[in-house]
Amino acid sequence: MTPKICVVTGATSGIGWALSQALARQGHRLVLVGRSPEKLQHAEKLLRNSTLFANEKQIITFVADLSRLREVEQLARSIQEKCEHVDVLIHNAGVLPIKLIHTEDGLEQSFVVNHLAPLLLNHHLRSLLIASQPARIVQVSAGIYVKGKINLPGDPYGTNFSPFGTYATSKLWNVCSCLWWAEQLAGTGVTINAVHPGVVRTNLGAMSGIKGWLLDIVKRFWLTPEQGIRGPMHLALAPELELRTGAYFHHEKEIPLDPKTADPEMRAKIIETSYQLAKIRV
Numbered sequence: 001m002t003p004k005i006c007v008v009t010g011a012t013s014g015i016g017w018a019l020s021q022a023l024a025r026q027g028h029r030l031v032l033v034g035r036s037p038e039k040l041q042h043a044e045k046l047l048r049n050s051t052l053f054a055n056e057k058q059i060i061t062f063v064a065d066l067s068r069l070r071e072v073e074q075l076a077r078s079i080q081e082k083c084e085h086v087d088v089l090i091h092n093a094g095v096l097p098i099k100l101i102h103t104e105d106g107l108e109q110s111f112v113v114n115h116l117a118p119l120l121l122n123h124h125l126r127s128l129l130i131a132s133q134p135a136r137i138v139q140v141s142a143g144i145y146v147k148g149k150i151n152l153p154g155d156p157y158g159t160n161f162s163p164f165g166t167y168a169t170s171k172l173w174n175v176c177s178c179l180w181w182a183e184q185l186a187g188t189g190v191t192i193n194a195v196h197p198g199v200v201r202t203n204l205g206a207m208s209g210i211k212g213w214l215l216d217i218v219k220r221f222w223l224t225p226e227q228g229i230r231g232p233m234h235l236a237l238a239p240e241l242e243l244r245t246g247a248y249f250h251h252e253k254e255i256p257l258d259p260k261t262a263d264p265e266m267r268a269k270i271i272e273t274s275y276q277l278a279k280i281r282v
């Protein structure tokens with residue numbers, strides 16, 4: 001397979017880190033995005049030391065806190081400046097919020113990281129992706145999106161916050177956004193699909209105290225990150241998915257979308273609301 005340039009967000013932990021290693025092993029060029037400079041440097045060093053990379057050009061890293069809109073925009077600018085093209089953009093960074101946290105933009109944290117940040121990156125990188133065609137956008141989603149609420153104008157400030165409810169809604173809005181993008185990008189050679197990776201033993205939803213201790217015990221029975229990347233890797237690279245777009249996968253199997261996502265007018269309203277919150281004119 002011709003080496004591809006793959007952007008991976010949330011590359012420093014869990015599924016993103018396992019994805020980065022697997023892509024490197026197959027000889028692809030990596031653009032790793034992480035919020036912690038230290039963790040990102042460590043990841044880069046491990047990859048380089050593992051002799052997976054033959055030369056400097058094969059790995060680039062960008063620090064960006066995807067809960068901050070200005071850093072998302074800066075990340076898009078940096079990718080445009082440093083990458084001649086992007087073959088695969090993997091939106092993997094995500095947060096299961098165990099408490100209500102407001103970002104510097106006044107929005108609920110998981111709403112921004114899970115939904116607004118991928119939307120804004122698609123918006124700003126649209127031309128680069130089209131110029132790179134065939135290109136793929138892979139959205140690491142979560143099966144719990146079916147429990148989310150549309151309830152326009154939504155709850156971007158976390159007024160009715162609950163950890164799993166807020167997480168599910170952010171993922172539902174994100175799936176609707178993927179479908180909207182699939183329509184916008186139809187015929188451009190850029191595809192976008194979403195995938196539930198399974199229930200995977202990562203840092204997602206990590207907490208301290210007795211609850212954290214119990215969660216760590218339960219996690220022993222979950223998939224390893226290496227098992228959890230099967231679906232995202234399939235969406236990123238499988239030749240048979242070259243033209244598939246606007247679909248939802250459970251691991252490597254395409255499954256029907258929840259009827260909540262079916263109304264195109266509602267999806268357009270979600271995008272309109274999201275663009276307003278991000279202060280972007282459509």
Ligand SMILES: NC(=O)c1ccc[n+]([C@@H]2O[C@H](COP(=O)([O-])OP(=O)(O)OC[C@H]3O[C@@H](n4cnc5c(N)ncnc54)[C@H](OP(=O)(O)O)[C@@H]3O)[C@@H](O)[C@H]2O)c1
Binds near residue numbers: 092198
């Ligand atoms: N684990 C599961 O069972 C499961 C199930 C369904 C879906 N998912 C989805 O899988 C994706 C990966 O999660 P994971 O399970 O691998 O969890 P994880 O180990 O917690 O990894 C999440 C990644 O996202 C990054 N991240 C979080 N907030 C960020 C921010 N504000 N800015 C930039 N990066 C940020 C984290 O950075 P740090 O390394 O700095 O923490 C980390 O690299 C998520 O989208 C999640 O919703 C996971």
